[in-house]
Amino acid sequence: MFLDAHNVESGRTLEADLCIIGSGAAGLTVARALAGTSLKVCLLESGGLDPDAKTQDLYDAELTGVPYFMPLRACRQRYFGGSTNCWTGWCRPLDPIDFEKRDGVPYSGWPFDREHLDPWYAQAQKVCGLNAYTYEAESWAGKDAQPLPMDPTRVVSGVFQVSAPARFGTIYRAEINAAANVEVLLHATVKELVTTPGGDRLDHLKVATLAGSTFYVKARATVLAAGGIENARLLLLSDRTHTSGLCNEHDLVGRYFMEHPHLYRFGTVFVTPPKNDRGAFYRLRPVGKQCSVIGTLIIAPEELRRRKLLNFTATLEPFTSHEVRAAAKEDEVYRDIVRSLPLPWQRARHGPPGYMVHLNSRFEQAPNPESRVTLVDKRDALGQRKARLHWALTDTDYRTATEAMQLLGREFGFTDTGRFRLDENHYRRETWTFAGGPHHMGTTRMHNDPKQGVVDRNCKSHALSNLYIAGSSVFPTGGSANPTLTIVAMALRLADHLEGTLA
Numbered sequence: 144m145f146l147d148a149h150n151v152e153s154g155r156t157l158e159a160d161l162c163i164i165g166s167g168a169a170g171l172t173v174a175r176a177l178a179g180t181s182l183k184v185c186l187l188e189s190g191g192l193d194p195d196a197k198t199q200d201l202y203d204a205e206l207t208g209v210p211y212f213m214p215l216r217a218c219r220q221r222y223f224g225g226s227t228n229c230w231t232g233w234c235r236p237l238d239p240i241d242f243e244k245r246d247g248v249p250y251s252g253w254p255f256d257r258e259h260l261d262p263w264y265a266q267a268q269k270v271c272g273l274n275a276y277t278y279e280a281e282s283w284a285g286k287d288a289q290p291l292p293m294d295p296t297r298v299v300s301g302v303f304q305v306s307a308p309a310r311f312g313t314i315y316r317a318e319i320n321a322a323a324n325v326e327v328l329l330h331a332t333v334k335e336l337v338t339t340p341g342g343d344r345l346d347h348l349k350v351a352t353l354a355g356s357t358f359y360v361k362a363r364a365t366v367l368a369a370g371g372i373e374n375a376r377l378l379l380l381s382d383r384t385h386t387s388g389l390c391n392e393h394d395l396v397g398r399y400f401m402e403h404p405h406l407y408r409f410g411t412v413f414v415t416p417p418k419n420d421r422g423a424f425y426r427l428r429p430v431g432k433q434c435s436v437i438g439t440l441i442i443a444p445e446e447l448r449r450r451k452l453l454n455f456t457a458t459l460e461p462f463t464s465h466e467v468r469a470a471a472k473e474d475e476v477y478r479d480i481v482r483s484l485p486l487p488w489q490r491a492r493h494g495p496p497g498y499m500v501h502l503n504s505r506f507e508q509a510p511n512p513e514s515r516v517t518l519v520d521k522r523d524a525l526g527q528r529k530a531r532l533h534w535a536l537t538d539t540d541y542r543t544a545t546e547a548m549q550l551l552g553r554e555f556g557f558t559d560t561g562r563f564r565l566d567e568n569h570y571r572r573e574t575w576t577f578a579g580g581p582h583h584m585g586t587t588r589m590h591n592d593p594k595q596g597v598v599d600r601n602c603k604s605h606a607l608s609n610l611y612i613a614g615s616s617v618f619p620t621g622g623s624a625n626p627t628l629t630i631v632a633m634a635l636r637l638a639d640h641l642e643g644t645l646a
């Protein structure tokens with residue numbers, strides 16, 4: 144059932160078994176998974192059913208460090224469904240190596256392996272509007288869609304599945320509205336998490352509306368699912384009893400912020416003309432009504448371990464016909480290559496068959512305590528201190544990108560798959576400009592040791608026995624795959640845990 148927080152009397156205390164803060168990919172998934180159980184669930188959402196500028200302004204934040212590619216106000220959505228209202232739907236599970244403690248990657252290692260998460264990944268596929276739970280190239284290859292013949296000990300072929308994209312706030316709205324045990328309070332912004340006098344449990348949440356009312360929610364357990372930056376911000380803002388914020392005894396909250404740095408069009412490949420149009424594999428192609436797949440190249444785990452690199456993925460983007468013609472006109476090397484192609488390819492009028500491609504990459508950022516979310520003195524419309532994101536990269540990040548680009552380039556040559564040309568803006572790292580997901584990870588990291596993590600393997604806070612955290616803020620490392628499929632898998636896993644614990 145949907146309720147409007149404006150109709151809750153100021154000063155009142157609402158009660159529930161479980162309170163969830165935020166209705167994005169993480170929070171809505173937990174709520175849906177617990178719909179129909181005996182638990183009374185209260186889902187608090189800062190926005191309404193549609194976007195509005197005043198609520199969106201609550202996301203305003205400062206940026207320092209490596210230039211971030213867009214304002215934080217613009218790269219998240221603050222209404223029912225959260226940022227799934229604007230995501231692009233690219234999905235891939237994390238690779239098994241991403242869960243390992245790796246030499247050369249300080250702070251790496253999840254408390255469990257990929258196999259442990261597989262059953263929830265399989266369920267998450269449906270939630271995200273995807274196809275079968277398989278990401279191996281062979282499963283999606285066909286007569287006219289063959290992966291590039293790379294040496295799999297150096298470069299592995301795989302796929303991303305791309306959802307329609309599934310807008311969680313739209314497609315799951317009716318279902319949530321019909322769930323008798325779930326109440327969604329819209330326009331309800333959580334301002335503070337307040338502990339019991341002993342300080343080891345959450346007592347209640349302080350909630351406000353932009354119209355000026357304040358009320359409280361008391362629950363047996365709470366799931367904080369406000370997104371990768373707001374999860375940290377809310378804990379830091381809750382400093383009434385703990386001056387450095389909640390769950391922050393070991394100065395971890397807000398630290399280890401990670402993105403997936405993207406390098407767009409870092410190089411060009413002139414794919415060796417194949418017998419069939421194997422380019423179709425790396426083009427986006429539908430595999431159902433709601434889902435498409437696109438091939439990707441991933442640096443092989445053996446190579447990552449040997450070179451102590453982070454995970455790195457590249458996708459191939461065919462030139463448009465216009466780009467092919469322009470390149471052939473302006474550039475001698477391109478001209479020669481175009482001349483060497485079979486005649487029908489040279490004359491292709493309705494778009495090239497995919498023999499000239501741009502390379503785009505997204506790669507893993509190393510966990511780094513100096514890359515962090517803190518608070519500044521500037522306040523939002525509810526009087527809350529705004530967040531500052533200081534995005535910091537390490538030498539390992541830059542070395543990964545440099546070596547992975549070279550490795551990929553050489554692999555095209557070794558296997559006679561194509562001729563690679565590095566874009567001149569990417570010769571030196573000083574000239575690189577990064578885009579990002581936007582994917583916000585790591586700020587309340589998971590670790591079994593309370594000195595190294597904010598939450599334990601069950602996403603339960605080490606410091607507060609009835610506070611759980613959902614979303615990519617708990618990721619100890621982020622791999623090179625987009626995070627939402629993993630967020631949903633982890634949220635389903637958390638819901639199972641909560642049902643077992645609270646019911």
Ligand SMILES: Cc1cc2nc3c(=O)[nH]c(=O)nc-3n(C[C@H](O)[C@H](O)[C@H](O)COP(=O)(O)OP(=O)(O)OC[C@H]3O[C@@H](n4cnc5c(N)ncnc54)[C@H](O)[C@@H]3O)c2cc1C
Nearest residue numbers: 165167168169189221225226231232233333614625626627
């Ligand atoms: C343009 C864009 C493209 C993207 N493309 C992809 C992609 O292709 N693949 C992919 O995997 N990921 C993608 N993402 C990232 C994806 O959207 C996020 O990973 C995902 O939505 C995060 O889920 P979440 O529930 O943690 O946070 P969100 O979805 O951001 O939800 C957080 C919710 O919490 C609410 N909230 C915040 N603060 C409070 C508060 N104090 N009180 C109450 N409620 C609060 C917000 O209103 C929001 O509804 C993209 C993101 C953007 C912006």
